[in-house]
Amino acid sequence: xxxxxxxxxxxxxxxxxxxxxxxxxxxxxxxxxxxxxxxxxxxxxxxxxxxxxxxxxxxxxxxxxxxxxxxxxxxxxxxxxxxxxxxxxxxxxxxxxxxxxxxxxxxxxxxxxxxxxxxxxxxxxxxxxxxxxxxxxxxxxxxxxxxxxxxxxxxxxxxxxxxxxxxxxxxxxxxxxxxxxxxxxxxxxxxxxxxxxxxxxxxxxxxxxxxxxxxxxxxxxxxxxxxxxxxxxxxxxxxxxxxxxxxxxxx
Amino acid sequence: xxxxxxxxxxxxxxxxxxxxxxxxxxxxxxxxxxxxxxxxxxxxxxxxxxxxxxxxxxxxxxxxxxxxxxxxxxxxxxxxxxxxxxxxxxxxxxxxxxxxxxxxxxxxxxxxxxxxxxxxxxxxxxxxxxxxxxxxxxxxxxxxxxxxxxxxxxxxxxxxxxxxxxxxxxxxxxxxxxxxxxxxxxxxxxxxxxxxxxxxxxxxxxxxxxxxxxxxxxxxxxxxxxxxxxxxxxxxxxxxxxxxxxxxxxxxxxxxxxxxxxxxxxxxxxxxxxxxxxxxxxxxxxxxxxxxxxxxxxxxxxxxxxxxxxxxxxxxxxxxxxxxxxxxxxxxxxxxxxxxx
Numbered sequence: 405x406x407x408x409x410x411x412x413x414x415x416x417x418x419x420x421x422x423x424x425x426x427x428x429x430x431x432x433x434x435x436x437x438x439x440x441x442x443x444x445x446x447x448x449x450x451x452x453x454x455x456x457x458x459x460x461x462x463x464x465x466x467x468x469x470x471x472x473x474x475x476x477x478x479x480x481x482x483x484x485x486x487x488x489x490x491x492x493x494x495x496x497x498x499x500x501x502x503x504x505x506x507x508x509x510x511x512x513x514x515x516x517x518x519x520x521x522x523x524x525x526x527x528x529x530x531x532x533x534x535x536x537x538x539x540x541x542x543x544x545x546x547x548x549x550x551x552x553x554x555x556x557x558x559x560x561x562x563x564x565x566x567x568x569x570x571x572x573x574x575x576x577x578x579x580x581x582x583x584x585x586x587x588x589x590x591x592x593x594x595x596x597x598x599x600x601x602x603x604x605x606x607x608x609x610x611x612x613x614x615x616x617x618x619x620x621x622x623x624x625x626x627x628x629x630x631x632x633x634x635x636x637x638x639x640x641x642x643x644x645x646x647x648x649x650x651x652x653x654x655x
Numbered sequence: 656x657x658x659x660x661x662x663x664x665x666x667x668x669x670x671x672x673x674x675x676x677x678x679x680x681x682x683x684x685x686x687x688x689x690x691x692x693x694x695x696x697x698x699x700x701x702x703x704x705x706x707x708x709x710x711x712x713x714x715x716x717x718x719x720x721x722x723x724x725x726x727x728x729x730x731x732x733x734x735x736x737x738x739x740x741x742x743x744x745x746x747x748x749x750x751x752x753x754x755x756x757x758x759x760x761x762x763x764x765x766x767x768x769x770x771x772x773x774x775x776x777x778x779x780x781x782x783x784x785x786x787x788x789x790x791x792x793x794x795x796x797x798x799x800x801x802x803x804x805x806x807x808x809x810x811x812x813x814x815x816x817x818x819x820x821x822x823x824x825x826x827x828x829x830x831x832x833x834x835x836x837x838x839x840x841x842x843x844x845x846x847x848x849x850x851x852x853x854x855x856x857x858x859x860x861x862x863x864x865x866x867x868x869x870x871x872x873x874x875x876x877x878x879x880x881x882x883x884x885x886x887x888x889x890x891x892x893x894x895x896x897x898x899x900x901x902x903x904x905x906x907x908x909x910x911x912x913x914x915x916x917x918x919x920x921x922x923x924x925x926x927x928x929x930x931x932x933x934x935x936x937x938x939x940x941x942x943x944x945x946x947x948x949x950x951x952x953x954x955x956x957x958x959x960x961x962x963x964x965x966x967x968x969x970x971x972x973x974x975x976x977x978x979x980x981x982x983x984x985x986x987x988x989x990x991x992x993x994x995x996x
Contacts, residue, residue, distance in 0.1 A: 434913035555911055564908055568929040571892035575978065576718045576924065578690050578708050581894075583980050592890040592980055616891070617930040618945055623888040627981045 408456040408558055411443035412486075413476055415469045416496060416527075417462030420544040421487035425459075428547050435551060438558055455480040457557055459550075463489040463496050464528040477534040482557060485529070485536045486550075488543040488645060492614050495543070496527040497647050538563060541595055543612035543645065549597055566596040567617035570609050574600035582608050588633050588641055593619040611645040621651055659835035660842060662815040666808075670697035672831040673741060680714055681743035682707055691742070702744055702810075706787035706972060710749050710900035711742050712756065715773055719923040722768055722907070727916050734919075735771040741828065744781040744808075747800035747853075748792040748970040752900030753778070754803040755960075755968060759903065768922075777824050780804035782849055786857050789973025791987055793857035795866050797970040799850045809846045817846050859973065860987035863994045866967045869957035876993045877950075885989070886949035888981040889928070895952065895975035895984045896926025901960075901968045904932070927951050953989055 412422060422444075428435060442455065458480035464470055477483055488494035499507035504525050508516030515521075530536050538557070540550055549565065556563035566572070570591035574581075582589040582603055589608035591600065595616045602609050621642065628638055642651070661669070673679055674695065682689045682704040689704040691711045725731035745753070757773060760766040780800060792798040800807075805825030809817045817838050820826050829835070838846070864872060896902045906925040911918035925932055928948050933941040942948045960968035975984040 431913065438913060438915070551913075552910070555913065555915065559911060559915055567931055568926075569890065569892045571890070571894050572897060572924075572926070572929070575709075575894050575897040580686060580688060580708075581978065581980070592892045618891045620888070620890050620945070623890055623981060626888050630982065631980075 407438065407440045409442045409454060410439040410457045410459065410554070411455045411476075411480070412441065412445075412459045413443070413461065413472075414445065415460065415462030415473065415490070415530075416465040417487065417489040417494070419461065421461045421489075421542075424544045424547040425550065428551065431551060435554065439554060453479065457482045457484060457554070459484050459486045460490055460530060461486040463493045464530070464533060465496065465523045467522075467524070470528075470533055473530060473533050482537045483530070483534065484553065484557075485531070485539040487545045488541060488612055488614055490530050491536075491539045491541055492645075492650055493527040493529050494612075495644060497529075497650065498643055500526050500647065501643075539565075541565070541613040542598060546598055568596055569616040569619070570594045570596045570598065570600050570603065570613075572596055573598070574603045577604055579604055582606075583627075583631055586631070588631075588637060590641060590646065592624060593621055593642075593646060608641075610641065615646060615650065619646075621646070658817055658819045658838040658843060658846075660811075660815060660838050661818050661835055665832070665835075666816060667697040669829070669832050670700070670743065673828065678738065678740040679743055680711070680740055694743075700744065702781065703784050704744070705783065705785040706746070706790065706974065706977075708974070708978075709898060710752060710972065710974065711745055712752065712900055712903065714740070714742060715753065715756065715776065716769060716903055716905070716924075719921055720768065721919045721921050723920045725909075725918055725920060727911075727918075731920075733767070735768060737771055737775050739775045739777075741777045741779060743779045745778055745804070746781060746783050746972075748790070748795075748797040748972045749900050750778065750780045750800040750803045751797045752970045752972075754800075755901055755964065755966060756903055757803070758964060777805045777828055778803065779806045779808060779825075779828075782807070782809040782846075782853060783857075784810050786859065787973055787977075789859050789976035789985070790857045790971060791860040791862065791973060792971035793854045794860070794862040794987070795967060795969060795971035798853040798857040809849055811842060811845055812849075817842055857971070860976075860985065862987050863991045866957075869967060869990060870961050872990065872993050873954055873958040877954075879993060881989065881992055882950040883946045885983045886946040888983050889945045889949050890980060891928055891930055891945050891948065892980070893926035893928045894978040894980070896928055897924065898974040898978045900970060900972055900974070901956065902926060927955065949983075953986065956986065957990070 414422060458476050460476060460483060485491045489496060504523050508521055540553055553563040573596045574591055577600060587608045589603060590611040591603055591609040593615060594609050594611045595613040598613060628635060678693055680691055680693050681700045683692050683699050684701040689701055689707040691707050694700060721734045723731050723733045760769040805822045807819040807821060904925045905922040907922045909918055909920050942951055956969040957967055969986055
């Protein structure tokens with residue numbers, strides 16, 4: 405069996421997820437013994453025509469992003485969305501609450517109208533344009549999870565990534581619940597798989613892995629009073645990764 | 656078997672002696688909460704604890720355990736853990752939960768992974784002196800426990816404990832200390848009083864019916880609007896499952912290493928409140944709605960398992976009540992609401 409040809413692409417994003425691949429360090433050579441990386445701007449320069457597995461980081465901001473994604477999809481057998489930007493727009497989707505002009509003016513002031521800053525009215529995730537076969541959530545991705553997914557795909561198996569909330573992993577570690585410690589934690593709404601890294605270090609979950617299955621933000625809103633939290637605070641936290649547009653899409 | 660008396664000092668010395676030979680796991684305080692964990696000195700033990708955040712099940716059925724190693728060519732080898740350890744200070748309600756788990760994992764389909772670990776474990780049960788904020792074991796008949804333990808410690812009002820030897824395994828644990836004096840009749844009476852008191856005081860929530868009435872009560876209320884109402888706030892987070900001493904459902908996953916030739920088969924805790932729990936091959940889900948999953952937990956504890964084993968599978972520890980962020984998990988509140996109509 406020949407090694408699967410893997411290519412790594414980036415759309416709009418910080419390249420932090422790709423950095424996680426570089427950060428595999430001690431298992432990078434093992435990864436390379438398993439797959440051939442044929443295209444990766446961050447690390448290599450040759451370009452291959454055929455791709456078995458495309459790992460795509462980032463979301464779609466500009467028209468040329470769409471054309472590029474369509475092209476990637478066309479030449480790839482399996483397309484994997486890498487990280488929260490690719491899966492749901494990540495932090496970029498915060499601007500979807502505004503018009504693109506407003507967002508550009510807030511960010512760039514008087515230069516916001518410049519032609520090269522032309523972006524789509526709304527940020528889009530990969531699955532709004534093409535079929536996405538698998539997703540590796542997180543901001544950034546969890547590099548062990550990527551390794552696991554690549555091994556599964558090399559074997560032709562469906563990878564298992566939890567869809568239940570972070571609370572499961574947090575409770576198993578016997579952490580004190582941050583809600584009960586007076587903090588606003590998005591663990592109950594957020595997809596697990598991160599081993600509850602943030603809450604285990606006393607930092608509330610910010611929702612970077614996206615909504616868990618059957619997440620119930622409306623249910624959590626009804627508990628805010630009990631924990632002396634305001635709706636404004638809650639929406640503010642939610643806005644970063646679990647914005648209202650995503651909530652409706654999720655429901 | 657016999658009941659002995661042991662002073663607190665002697666007890667500490669005995670535990671420190673045990674630590675030279677075995678792993679000892681007991682309740683330890685962290686930020687005002689308690690956890691069962693491996694200790695290195697008897698000083699770490701919080702023997703006046705009220706309840707631990709997770710029950711001791713985590714040492715008998717670990718959150719994640721390797722069940723076997725395999726090769727892609729088809730050979731495999733079961734992995735069994737035999738590492739003798741002492742579970743120290745298990746409260747009656749948790750002991751009863753372990754007794755139920757023992758039965759589930761040994762009837763019909765014998766679970767050799769669980770039983771190997773269970774056989775390597777000696778249990779020293781402990782009658783509590785503090786009542787946890789939501790404990791209702793007094794209502795469930797689980798505030799005291801007659802069997803399952805190898806040794807049972809009951810604190811005396813002044814100093815020291817009574818120590819009942821339940822099994823030969825328990826007797827062996829005592830080999831390192833000199834003959835203990837027998838309990839006096841007065842002390843035995845004090846022990847009875849402690850038990851009576853615990854049965855009365857461990858009722859932070861009062862169940863309006865007898866536990867034996869619960870299966871019938873549920874039978875009549877499958878379509879009650881309460882399930883929908885309460886579960887509208889359910890976060891499907893599974894906290895009530897994870898912290899429950901009688902939740903032992905698991906999922907099984909395979910993982911291969913980089914060679915793609917060898918791998919391990921693991922089991923990990925699962926929970927019926929989680930959406931994927933009842934999803935089967937082909938994508939069908941038997942309990943797609945959060946309300947169905949919410950209802951299922953109560954039926955499993957107080958109807959399905961009692962019908963099979965003759966015992967209510969809720970021991971009244973109250974951990975689910977403390978763990979539930981929206982505060983909808985209190986079994987007594989649910990049952991009382993059903994009784995009330």
